Amino acid sequence: MLSVEEIKGKLKALNAEYAKIKDIPVEDRKAFGQELNKKREALQAELQQAMDSAESENIAPIDITAPSAPNQDIPTIPRGSRHPLMTELDRVVDIYSRMGFDVMEAQQLDDEFHMFESLNFPEGHPARDGYDTFRTAEGFIPPAHTSTMQHRALKKYKKNLESGGRIAVVIPGRVFRNEDVDATHEHTFYQCEGIFVSRGTTMGQMMGLLKNFFETYYGQNLNIKTQPGYFPFTEPSVELLIEKPKSLGGKGDGWLEMLGCGMIHPNVLKMAGIDPDVYKGFAWGGGIDRLVMLKYGLTDVRNFESGKLEFLKEF
Numbered sequence: 001m002l003s004v005e006e007i008k009g010k011l012k013a014l015n016a017e018y019a020k021i022k023d024i025p026v027e028d029r030k031a032f033g034q035e036l037n038k039k040r041e042a043l044q045a046e047l048q049q050a051m052d053s054a055e056s057e058n059i060a061p062i063d064i065t066a067p068s069a070p071n072q073d074i075p076t077i078p079r080g081s082r083h084p085l086m087t088e089l090d091r092v093v094d095i096y097s098r099m100g101f102d103v104m105e106a107q108q109l110d111d112e113f114h115m116f117e118s119l120n121f122p123e124g125h126p127a128r129d130g131y132d133t134f135r136t137a138e139g140f141i142p143p144a145h146t147s148t149m150q151h152r153a154l155k156k157y158k159k160n161l162e163s164g165g166r167i168a169v170v171i172p173g174r175v176f177r178n179e180d181v182d183a184t185h186e187h188t189f190y191q192c193e194g195i196f197v198s199r200g201t202t203m204g205q206m207m208g209l210l211k212n213f214f215e216t217y218y219g220q221n222l223n224i225k226t227q228p229g230y231f232p233f234t235e236p237s238v239e240l241l242i243e244k245p246k247s248l249g250g251k252g253d254g255w256l257e258m259l260g261c262g263m264i265h266p267n268v269l270k271m272a273g274i275d276p277d278v279y280k281g282f283a284w285g286g287g288i289d290r291l292v293m294l295k296y297g298l299t300d301v302r303n304f305e306s307g308k309l310e311f312l313k314e315f
Helices: 004-023 026-057 084-098 126-131 146-156 158-162 203-218 266-271 288-296
Strands: 167-176 188-198 224-228 234-243 255-264 280-287
Touching (some): 084 167, 084 188, 084 203, 084 288, 146 188, 146 266, 146 280, 188 203, 188 288, 203 224, 203 280, 234 280, 255 266, 255 288, 280 288
Antiparallel strands (some): 167 188, 234 255
8 A cells, every 4th residue: 555645646746637638639638537537536535545544553552441551541430339328238138147037128119908908007097197108100109118028028938837937037128208308317218127927936035136136236235225116017016226336426325216126916917827826926127227327427318319429439
């Protein structure tokens, strides 16, 4: 292939040929001009090809799969990290798993039966107002609590009871509430539900299990206490409080409400085909967002769903 300069020289010489047209007989001028035009077009195409080739030769090859390869002027791509909620949710599930609990993932779209009826919320029950949530045009519900999975979990693991075993399952999931959003309230957050059923289940077992969970999570011995609560799907129902951990500045002089819990209501067991005269159980549920806020001393729950990189980079 000729060089760019060589082709430009040929084009210059060709342009001089056009000056000869006036000296050619009239009847031959058309054919002479057409021939010159063909030569010029061919040379121009060759010139463009030569210029493209020369430009390509001046570009150093790069490995696009190596964004930080040495001697290559390529911008470094910042690597992402796991969301703090996902990191802590995995830790929570890991603690319960090591206690022998199976894991089920909650659904993010459910129906009226699993949201209310299966949990002893009959139609028109005033307690439904406390779980104000959203609805789709088709009538489905983005669940307001992970308890929507209780009925499914009881039915799925009922065979464990029939073989002399127990039901022990935790259910992490995302929940949705029709909330006025502020620093301590969010419309979307995470919970972890827990269910335990056996022949000899007691409330004392529930207190011991939850105490062990929080002591493992915060890495220290903790006192716990309860106060009365109300949930249609447990009876009796209580709210569990823990002594403020040292990691949060606790000095034995403060209490933190962490979750709701209680003995599973007989109607909930019956709904799943489990005889409440033979088997007893307890259930609990608490927010993951709250755990993370307390652990890191955060003051605004809205940061978790904001997508603010300056916030997420802190973790």
